Amino acid sequence: MSIYLDNAATSYPKPESVYTTQDSVARKFGANPGRGSYSIARKAAHLMASTRETVAKFFNIPTSARISFTFNATQGINTALFGTLKSGDRVVTTSMEHNAVARPLHYLQQQGVEVVKVAADPHGRVHADAVLNACNAADTSLVVMNHCSNVIGTIQPVAEVSSWCRNHGVIFMLDAAQSAGALPLDVAGMNIDILVAPGHKGLFGPQGTGFFYVRDGIELEPFILGGTGNLSSELEQPAQMPERFESGTLNTAALAGLKAGLDFIESEGMNAIRTHEQNLAEFLWDRLGSIAGITLYGAGPGPGHSGPISFTLEGLESAETGFILDHQFDIAVRTGLHCAPDAHRSIGTFPDGTVRVSPGYFNTHEEMHTFIQAVKSLAA
Numbered sequence: 383m384s385i386y387l388d389n390a391a392t393s394y395p396k397p398e399s400v401y402t403t404q405d406s407v408a409r410k411f412g413a414n415p416g417r418g419s420y421s422i423a424r425k426a427a428h429l430m431a432s433t434r435e436t437v438a439k440f441f442n443i444p445t446s447a448r449i450s451f452t453f454n455a456t457q458g459i460n461t462a463l464f465g466t467l468k469s470g471d472r473v474v475t476t477s478m479e480h481n482a483v484a485r486p487l488h489y490l491q492q493q494g495v496e497v498v499k500v501a502a503d504p505h506g507r508v509h510a511d512a513v514l515n516a517c518n519a520a521d522t523s524l525v526v527m528n529h530c531s532n533v534i535g536t537i538q539p540v541a542e543v544s545s546w547c548r549n550h551g552v553i554f555m556l557d558a559a560q561s562a563g564a565l566p567l568d569v570a571g572m573n574i575d576i577l578v579a580p581g582h583k584g585l586f587g588p589q590g591t592g593f594f595y596v597r598d599g600i601e602l603e604p605f606i607l608g609g610t611g612n613l614s615s616e617l618e619q620p621a622q623m624p625e626r627f628e629s630g631t632l633n634t635a636a637l638a639g640l641k642a643g644l645d646f647i648e649s650e651g652m653n654a655i656r657t658h659e660q661n662l663a664e665f666l667w668d669r670l671g672s673i674a675g676i677t678l679y680g681a682g683p684g685p686g687h688s689g690p691i692s693f694t695l696e697g698l699e700s701a702e703t704g705f706i707l708d709h710q711f712d713i714a715v716r717t718g719l720h721c722a723p724d725a726h727r728s729i730g731t732f733p734d735g736t737v738r739v740s741p742g743y744f745n746t747h748e749e750m751h752t753f754i755q756a757v758k759s760l761a762a
């Protein structure tokens with residue numbers, strides 16, 4: 383039986399209700415939501431509206447209409463960055479960002495946007511003061527940062543930065559790819575102007591789902607234009623959200639699956655999920671730390687950590703470690719840079735990267751034992 387330890391990339395397996403919901407929606411309401419006035423198209427549209435409402439309630443988002451669905455976090459991040467920034471603008475970000483943020487910003491920098499990158503400490507922690515100092519240095523339009531590192535699980539001081547941004551008229555955008563579903567996120571209470579999240583990680587939704595929220599009063603330029611099922615006589619893209627950013631047909635069955643994922647979290651309790659995942663992470667951290675030749679990165683499990691643990695094994699490249707774990711032990715872990723090269727520069731593991739272990743809610747302690755035994759035999 384294979385052991386899946388790559389939940390930071392995508393959660394797997396999904397709750398049973400996510401599979402059954404997708405199957406039943408695809409069979410019973412397979413019409414195009416928002417594209418017809420007949421009964422099953424209306425039902426499909428209703429399903430999308432109730433998924434939007436569920437997302438809004440889950441994240442304490444004041445208006446569900448300000449949420450647009452996407453296929454993943456990357457699409458939402460690109461839409462928000464290209465939609466807000468133009469030549470001459472200044473954006474502050476961090477060295478812990480995923481390429482989903484770093485690459486669009488690099489591209490925008492070449493188009494005349496000033497990009498200021500605040501370096502994290504060797505534990506991957508970005509200090510709020512350093513971000514605020516960077517913002518204060520000149521007129522800044524946007525701060526974009528992740529909530530939690532996809533390499534070592536460090537939780538960043540979001541509330542301190544976001545409240546400063548709200549008081550100083552700077553747009554605050556949060557990449558919640560690793561925290562949505564794992565950590566409490568109160569969009570209104572935390573002064574988040576733009577929130578981007580995938581549906582397929584901590585929210586237990588299917589792949590091909592995600593969303594972004596934009597606070598009322600912030601208007602973005604869309605970069606995908608087309609049919610939205612409304613105002614068809616106009617050549618102008620509709621001004622209102624969510625349609626402004628939802629050209630083309632939505633993945634109705636997958637988004638209904640996302641709602642089932644959110645309902646699952648509500649019924650299990652986010653605390654219970656976090657406690658289980660933290661217990662597994664603590665177990666891994668303790669046992670890995672006692673194996674000779676292992677180096678662990680970051681501050682480790684605790685209130686400032688969520689999700690993945692990264693390590694290297696002396697004498698064995700990360701890619702080789704992952705290959706052997708897969709081929710000899712049927713254990714799936716991620717190796718290398720995890721799409722976040724600057725994060726590895728911060729923690730000192732560039733360019734070889736690390737072995738990343740990210741247990742999820744459906745992993746067991748027995749699986750962690752098996753994994754530790756496998757690593758021990760590699761170390762020996």
Ligand SMILES: Cc1ncc(COP(=O)(O)O)c(C=O)c1O
Nearest residue numbers: 454455456480482528532559580
């Ligand atoms: C911090 C972070 N941001 C963005 C992304 C991109 O997410 P997606 O694969 O849904 O586009 C990831 C994916 O691992 C991530 O970890």
